[in-house]
Amino acid sequence: xxxxxxxxxxxxxxxxxxxxxxxxxxxxxxxxxxxxxxxxxxxxxxxxxxxxxxxxxxxxxxxxxxxxxxxxxxxxxxxxxxxxxxxxxxxxxxxxxxxxxxxxxxxxxxxxxxxxxxxxxxxxxxxxxxxxxxxxxxxxxxxxxxxxxxxxxxxxxxxxxxxxxxxxxxxxxxxxxxxxxxxxxxxxxxxxxxxxxxxxxxxxxxxxxxxxxxxxxxxxxxxxxxxxxxxxxxxxxxxxxxxxxxxxxxxxxxxxxxxxxxxxxxxxxxxxxxxxxxxxxxxxxxxxxxxxxxxxxxxxxxxxxxxxxxxxxxxxxxxxxxxxxxxxxxxxxxxxxxxxxxxxxxxxxxxxxxxxxxxxxxxxxxxxxxxxxxxxxxxxxxxxxxxxxxxxxxxxxxxxxxxxxxxxxxxxxxxxxxxxxxxxxxxxxxxxxxxxxxxxxxxxxxxxxxxxxxxxxxxxxxxxxxxxxxxxxxxxxxxxxxxxxxxxxxxxxxxxxxxxxxxxxxxxxxxxxxxxxxxxxxxxxxxxxxxxxxxxxxxxxxxxxxxxxxxxxxxxxxxxxxxxxxxxxxxxxxxxxxxxxxxxxxxxxxxxxxxx
Amino acid sequence: xxxxxxxxxxxxxxxxxxxxxxxxxxxxxxxxxxxxxxxxxxxxxxxxxxxxxxxxxxxxxxxxxxxxxxxxxxxxxxxxxxxxxxxxxxxxxxxxxxxxxxxxxxxxxxxxxxxxxxxxxxxxxxxxxxxxxxxxxxxxxxxxxxxxxxxxxxxx
Numbered sequence: 001x002x003x004x005x006x007x008x009x010x011x012x013x014x015x016x017x018x019x020x021x022x023x024x025x026x027x028x029x030x031x032x033x034x035x036x037x038x039x040x041x042x043x044x045x046x047x048x049x050x051x052x053x054x055x056x057x058x059x060x061x062x063x064x065x066x067x068x069x070x071x072x073x074x075x076x077x078x079x080x081x082x083x084x085x086x087x088x089x090x091x092x093x094x095x096x097x098x099x100x101x102x103x104x105x106x107x108x109x110x111x112x113x114x115x116x117x118x119x120x121x122x123x124x125x126x127x128x129x130x131x132x133x134x135x136x137x138x139x140x141x142x143x144x145x146x147x148x149x150x151x152x153x154x155x156x157x158x159x160x161x162x163x164x165x166x167x168x169x170x171x172x173x174x175x176x177x178x179x180x181x182x183x184x185x186x187x188x189x190x191x192x193x194x195x196x197x198x199x200x201x202x203x204x205x206x207x208x209x210x211x212x213x214x215x216x217x218x219x220x221x222x223x224x225x226x227x228x229x230x231x232x233x234x235x236x237x238x239x240x241x242x243x244x245x246x247x248x249x250x251x252x253x254x255x256x257x258x259x260x261x262x263x264x265x266x267x268x269x270x271x272x273x274x275x276x277x278x279x280x281x282x283x284x285x286x287x288x289x290x291x292x293x294x295x296x297x298x299x300x301x302x303x304x305x306x307x308x309x310x311x312x313x314x315x316x317x318x319x320x321x322x323x324x325x326x327x328x329x330x331x332x333x334x335x336x337x338x339x340x341x342x343x344x345x346x347x348x349x350x351x352x353x354x355x356x357x358x359x360x361x362x363x364x365x366x367x368x369x370x371x372x373x374x375x376x377x378x379x380x381x382x383x384x385x386x387x388x389x390x391x392x393x394x395x396x397x398x399x400x401x402x403x404x405x406x407x408x409x410x411x412x413x414x415x416x417x418x419x420x421x422x423x424x425x426x427x428x429x430x431x432x433x434x435x436x437x438x439x440x441x442x443x444x445x446x447x448x449x450x451x452x453x454x455x456x457x458x459x460x461x462x463x464x465x466x467x468x469x470x471x472x473x474x475x476x477x478x479x480x481x482x483x484x485x486x487x488x489x490x491x492x493x494x495x496x497x498x499x500x501x502x503x504x505x506x507x508x509x510x511x512x513x514x515x516x517x518x519x520x521x522x523x524x525x526x527x528x529x530x531x532x533x534x535x536x537x538x539x540x541x542x543x544x545x546x547x548x549x550x551x552x553x554x555x556x557x558x559x560x561x562x563x564x565x566x567x568x569x570x571x572x573x574x575x576x577x578x579x580x581x582x583x584x585x586x587x588x589x590x591x592x593x594x595x596x
Numbered sequence: 597x598x599x600x601x602x603x604x605x606x607x608x609x610x611x612x613x614x615x616x617x618x619x620x621x622x623x624x625x626x627x628x629x630x631x632x633x634x635x636x637x638x639x640x641x642x643x644x645x646x647x648x649x650x651x652x653x654x655x656x657x658x659x660x661x662x663x664x665x666x667x668x669x670x671x672x673x674x675x676x677x678x679x680x681x682x683x684x685x686x687x688x689x690x691x692x693x694x695x696x697x698x699x700x701x702x703x704x705x706x707x708x709x710x711x712x713x714x715x716x717x718x719x720x721x722x723x724x725x726x727x728x729x730x731x732x733x734x735x736x737x738x739x740x741x742x743x744x745x746x747x748x749x750x751x752x
Contacts, residue, residue, distance in 0.1 A: 169647030174656045185648035186634060186663070194647065596638050596648035 008074035023065035023076055024052055032078050035087070035116045037094075037206045038155035039066040041537045042523070044164060049155045050090050051116060055080045062086055088120050096127045098207070099136055099150035105208050106146075110534060112206035113153060130178075141189030144197035144213055144370040152182055152209035158201035165523055167498035168317065170195035182209070185596045194320045194596055196497065198313035198521045199367030199391075199530015212367045212531060215388045216398055222359045222387070223266040230359045231347070232267040233339045233418075234258060236274055237365040237429030237526035238392045240547030244533035244540075245396025246406040251543030253551050256411020261399045262363075263412060269351075272414045273362065274421030276335040276342065277428040277437070279569065280310065281560035283586055284332045284434075285442040286577040288516055289481075297483045303327035305492075305507065305514040308434050310334045312372035313521030313530075315590060317497050322504050323592030328517075331587040335428065336362050336369050337378050339418065340385025341585040346573045347418055359387045363395045365429070365529030368521065380585040391531025420565040423456075423552035430545040431495035431525035432461035432468060435518040439472060439491070441561045446474060446481040456558055462549070464524060464542065466499035467492060469514075491516045496523040603628065604639040613644050618654055622661050630670070631662040659713065667702040669747050672713035672726040679722035683736075687723055688712070690737035694744060707751045708744070 004019040010027050017026045022045075027034050038049035047067030054065045057075035062083065065076075077083060094113065102108050131150060139147040156173060159182060163169045170193050174183040184193040202210045222228045243252040262270045287306065294300040309315060309330040318325060332338070339362070344355035362369060366389075372378065373386040390398070399406055414420070424440055427433030436458045443451045451458060451472070460470040471490045492514045494500040500519045506512040522528045527544035528536055552558060560566065574581045597605070607624045611617040618640070625636050632655050641648040655661040671691065673684050688699055691710055695703050702709040718724040721733035725740060732743055 163647075163650075169650050172647065172649035172653035174649075174653045176657045183649070183653075185637070185652045193649070594638075595642060 006070045006072050006074075008070050008072070008076065010076045011078055012075075017070055019069075021070050023054055023063065023068050023070055023074075026070050027054075027065065027076070027078055034065050034078055035119070036066055037112055037116070037153060038157060040157050040160075040204050042165065042204065043157060043160040046156055046160065049094070049153065051087055051094075053083060053086055053090070054078045055083050088122065089126070091116055091120060091122055092126050094153050095122065096125075096130045098153060099131055099148070105151070106211045106214060107151075107208035111208060114207075139190050140213065141191035142195065142197065142213065142371070143191070143374045144367040145190055145195065145199060145202065146211050146213050147190050148209055148211070149181055151207045153207060154180065154182060155206060156182065157204040157206065158182060158210055161200045161204050165200055165496050165498055166196070166198060166521070167501040168194055168196055168198075171201065194593075196313040196316045196320075196521060197368040197371040197530075198497065200522060202367060202530050203528075203532065203534055203536045212391050212394065213370060214394055215370075215390060216394050216401075219361055219388050219390060219398070222361075227357060228359050229268050229351075229353045229357055230266075230361060231269040231271055231343055232262050232361045232363060233271050233273045233276075233336065233343075234262070234363045235336065235365055235369075235429070235526065236277060236426050236433075236548065237529060237532065237544070238363050238395070239426075240429065240527065240544045240551065241365060241532045242392050242396060243406075245393065245399075248407070249543065250533075250540040251545075251547035251550075253547050254406075255551065256413070257406055257409040258363075258395075259414055260409040260412040261404050261406055262395075264404050264409075265398060265402055267361070269415045269419075270412075271339070271343070271347075271418040272421050272425075273335045273339055273364075274425030274428070275418050275563070275565060276338040277425035278422055278560035278563040278566050279338055279342075279586070280332055280335050280428075280434075281424060281437045281441050282566060282570075282577050283338075283582055284308070284330050285438050285445065285560075287330055287332065288438070289442060289446070290578065292487075292515065293483060296487075305512070305517045306330055307516075308518045309588075310428065310434055311368070311519060311521045311526075312366070313368040314497065314500060314519045316368070316371070316593070317500065317521065319590055319593040320595055321501070322508070325504070325507070326590045326592065329590055331589065333378075333380075333586055333588045334369075334372065335425075336364065336386060336389070337372060337588070338586045340373075340378065341380035342569075343418065344381035344383050344385065345585065346569065350417060355381060355383055358383075360385065361388045361390065362386055363392065364389050365392050365526045365532045366522075367391060367530040369531075377588055392529075393531060393533060396533065417565050417568070420563055421555075422560055422563050423555035423558035424560040425563070426551045426555065427548055429526045430462070430548045431520050432458075432463070432493045432518065433525060433548070434520075435461045435470075435491055435493050435516070437560055438516070438518075439489075440559045443472065443474070444559065445561065446477050446484055448478050449476075450559075455553075457549075457553075461491070461493055461518075462545075464495075464538065464545075466496065467494045467503050469493075489516070490514045491518070493518045495520045495525050495528075497521050598635065598639075600625075600629070600633070600636050601639045604636065604643050608643045615644070615646065618644060618646065618651065622651075622655055622658075626661055630666045630668070631664060633665075637663075665702065667706050667709040668751050669707060669728055670709045670711060671744070672711045672716075674714075674716045674718070674722065674724045674726075675712040676715040676719075678715075678719040679724060682722040684723040686737050687725065687735055687740050690740055691744065694741055707748065 038046045047064040053062035055077040239255040243254040348355040370389040424437035494503045524541035611620045
């Protein structure tokens, strides 16, 4: 469809843009920066905060530039006296209801409201402060997300995120007038509602109304405690994003620097969740093959399609909204939760440490992992398997607090054991990655040959399309897998829970005959996780994904079943995939939850 | 299926399951139950495939869609400026005294809730009082007592 061009002038400079472009987008094209708060590139237009107002020549009222499409002959001023004054007043009004305790705020230095207040040097209280003492209450019921209404400017980015990107709507606009707030069902605590803890709202909140529950102090405490042996694991997606906290381009691969920084922070051993990602592939791949065998050979009524279980936001989503499909979820724990019990059993024995004195910390791109670690069933080792979960952002903060000049660090490697990984483990960080890693191994296990894709790159499962589908024909199988001869393995991948819901509804209606489904709760997968550096946009996420695939291509080994430490783990400890020990330590079960 | 779930289902059959069906269903439940219980809101959300927070958000916007239990008769005294100047405070005080409740509360026998309302559009005949769907203009404390006595007689 060819688009009509619209001609207008912004600050007296002529510009021609596609019909339907907003004034804000047209101004950006000319490099005029208009501040925004409720606007977000990932979300639909709201137009409620008004800080983006501009003056249109001939119009009596100012116009919200984020919500107004351009029209022919328009003349816009983005910085007239009227605009400047209005914008300043708007920010001042927002501040009358904002708990501006910036120095002790978790978002200090990363707050969009603070940034725009700074630009206008707003300090004097022109208007009466409306925030009351009783409003200064934080909801800390959730182990993952802190909700602080005294910081909220009611821009509703979180509401739109929760509804449109995640199809959860745990948060909604409630009450009205001066009592209007962003709240949950019956104003219940966050931990008691349908919230999946995905943290996408945090990634888009312009202030500190929604933040992760921080465990920085607790982690420093155990690091300083000489009686504790503190090991840390790092998720795949952190290594292509942590650099952003230090001014590097999104997607910059800083694995070596991150490892060095963790060592300097005082962790006793720096290990890798990528190792257990590889292990997940072995367990989950075998689980899939077993389910297929049971369905195709034994004629058993097994739950298919099998669905991945790495994403704790997705798990909670299923428990709330599709409890009838819990049997379809792989029983495999997520890589984080496979790491915990292995560290406190197999690894503790190897390094001769008492697991009671061991602390496992994870660095995750995720807030839901904080919730996952608290699940009562995650105690396979006899201890709490993962003690503390930090987001990528929290790690950035710790590195700064410790005075480590991140960008000048020399690359260092992970400790052994539980530190070795393959490219297949790394790509868990991007949507489609678990599927690709699983296919690389499963296909080879069944046929003895590599997957028939150039350089092992299974392109059809990559990319940012909401729901991806692929089929791979299995031919010339090994004798023990002859029931799979000629089978076309059908897979689907969804990222972002709204896409997952669309896919689940197809499955529910019986309109999807997939064998295996990968779902990541967050848009673009873990690289777009709720614990990743802020801001997030599609462009940023694409760069991080490129970083992930680049990291994969640079790995010596790129198939999970070739990870030597994983092979050793099976020889010396687990003995076989889906075996007795695996069952005790690496697999779990799920519980239906109420839909509210 | 509980009684409420069945009722909500009937309403959904009648009004449809679109998002725009939410308001008539909420109103029907309030009409029948006098308030929206947690169970009712969950049932509506389930029936219409909406989130419970969305249902609550909509309900909490409207004063007449109560989300806390109310008495069999709901008294609403207009609180806006004209009725205020014409003496709504005296009416409220008298009713508080008569019913032994404070504003916003429900009598222990569950027969009355005493609330305030925003402008009811009867400024020319203030102060006004609304009991259930019945409007009473130009009330005095004495008249108010009389009116409520009548309801007391009718309410078992």
